[in-house]
Amino acid sequence: MSDAKNESAVLNRFLMGNEAIARGVIESGCSLATAYPGTPSSEIMESLVRWKTELKSSIYLEWSINEKVAFEVAYGGSLAGKRCAVAMKMVGLNVASDPFTSAAYLGIRGGLVIIVADDPGPHSSQTEQDSRFFSWFAKVPVFDPGSPAEALEMTIKAFDLSEKYQVPVMLRPCLRVCHARQNVTISHPRSQINIGAFEKNWTRWAATPKFRLALHGELNRKIETISSTEIFALPKLIAGDSQSSRIVITSGSVSSHVRDVVSSEAKMSGLSVYKVDLPYPANHSALQSLVDSKTETLIVEETYPVMELQIGNRTKVKGRMSGAVPRQGELDPEAVERIISGFVGLKPKDFEAPNLKVRRPSLCAGCPHRPAFFMIKKLFNGAIYAGDIGCYTLGVNLGAVDTCLCMGASIGMACGFAQAAKQGQDGELVVATIGDSTFFHAGVPALINAVHTGANFVLVLMDNNITAMTGGQPTPATALTADGSKAVPIDMERLIRGCGVEFLEAVDPYDYHALENTLKAAKSFSHEKKAGVSVVITRRPCIRSKNAAVSKTKFQVGENCDKCMTCVRDLECPAISFVKQNKNVRIDPDLCAGCGFCVEVCPSKAISVWGI
């Protein structure tokens, strides 16, 4: 990357992939960017905020309520003639898929770049789906960067390509690009680009089905032109020499592992490596002639066989379709070494998986979700616990989460469980849990549905005033927008009342007795009186947020402790552990956050304030 230092280069910085992408957005002359947080994409918007401040840019930034809305806001900005970007993680694109696929037909005006961060592995996601297939499905060109430096360059190319062909363009960084850091050369931003005000044209922007057919034809022609004429769609040599008879074709973040493995192993020196920057629409005839001219080709791409399937005759191709590349899991450097060794006929090195003792993730000590889950388990023992996506998925450790499908699904699924219970399994208790950001994201329509259909269940809305798992982004209830300007906070209680909920109570989850009494009342409303959905808001700021009132008080276990393990097993606080050596339960003062909930939890009243 050091060869890319051009004259306009202003600085060399050690940047995370997401920071580099955000820099690319700003350098492209983008006027508006939206996002919904999700690992590994979240730092894109956070970095945009920092670049905006550093460069005193006037770019408009927002954390949108969900990905569908984020896409629509950016699309509107594009039709108004501005360059716009929208960022999300790959499962977020499922939420935005409706406007995304339609926008490809209609086209755009100002350059529109959709940044979708994939998570092969998956490290913190429900699936490891390949967004490049989504781009293929929607007929949207996709850039696949291999490093933070390349991600910055490709972001700028994506805007240019988008405007040139008037199509949305996707940038698909994987986790190993998003959360990699690299020395990256940054440049002065272009001034914001404006291609002129919105032009009314209902046959395009409000096209009826008859016109959509014509637009589909137009899109097909654009894709064909990009595939056959754009240099990014061609395989380019990145290692070895073009005379090799056996080659590897690769793309995206895995291409960096391929290059390092091939160039560090003497036994692989006969191989050459080609990379495609735009895997859809790849130049399929160039790929085919490359494959035909060689004895054998291995295709290594993440996560699905997108380039591989664009090659018509695969008799000389090894890859996912032939079984040479595993069909699931991240292609980390060890996997890449194994795959390429197999391809060149070497016995792969004996990789013995180490015997790991990995700590499982847990809710933080002092997390306000923990007491809520503890009390749910205590009062609703044996219930079906419909869970959701976020920190509170970790309620599974406390035995109070049974399901986890996608954002907002706890309420929709609880409705299904409750309706099923009416058909004969009467008496089944159902408790749904969801966080504040997820509730706004996709929970509200599901709650309306549950109220409207008379489903009987308890919904515990864990309001920590933040999108905690992805690093503490604001929610619609926050009075500030992404860049710190003033926002209109949405009143959660008024919203829930507006959905028709009759039982609504808010409680501090640290308050053992208030929490217990409120949940009991909700249980009585939904399950004894069968009077519909009851909503309990457990409200306290995330222990990691700056609004958290963290106590300096520490707690200790006294001699009354009879080792019943209630605190260790049922409360599952990471600060409390059983010490095998002296057979004692101990509270680690370095970890204890001083919430004091364990004092009430302990049946033998053995926990007290430290030093008393």
Add this chain to the structure above:
Amino acid sequence: MIQMILCGRGGQGIVFLTRLLGDIATRKGLDVISSETHGMAVRGGSINSHLKIGSFSSPLVRWGHADYLLSMDMLETGNNRQFLKEGGVVFENSPVASESGLFRVDAARIARSIGRIQLENVVLLGFSAFLGNLEVSVEDIRARLSQDPRESVRNYNIKALDAGVKVGSAMKTTGGSTG
């Protein structure tokens, strides 16, 4: 060309150390690439980050290729040993005595004595940078930490760095037998 793994539990400052080293290397004009762990794993779970200085493309260290393992936690040393190359060196935060190829410092105790347990990562860094050849020297690190605009943060970090260096230096003179 150097490859290392930094590991520990979520919250022990692994990401901070990685960024610090990468930032210093960048300012020195070196090529550097790294990979961080974010998300659910950070909630007290096992965490590691990879750091490579030199002309690498991949942000990940392959098993058997790391020159150094900087470990904030004994258990995590075990979870990351497969990355270490033959003859690779471990720097570990633990109260136990050092042994061949495994240099230990009780960084937690030292950090507590300075007044902040959060400084244990900087203590380990000072110790490792003194004893190992990380391409980034103790002086480079001191210069970078001295640039922090917050006076209290700056002072604490320098104290922690020097405390780590001191243990490393004592160990060097006694031939690695200090605990």
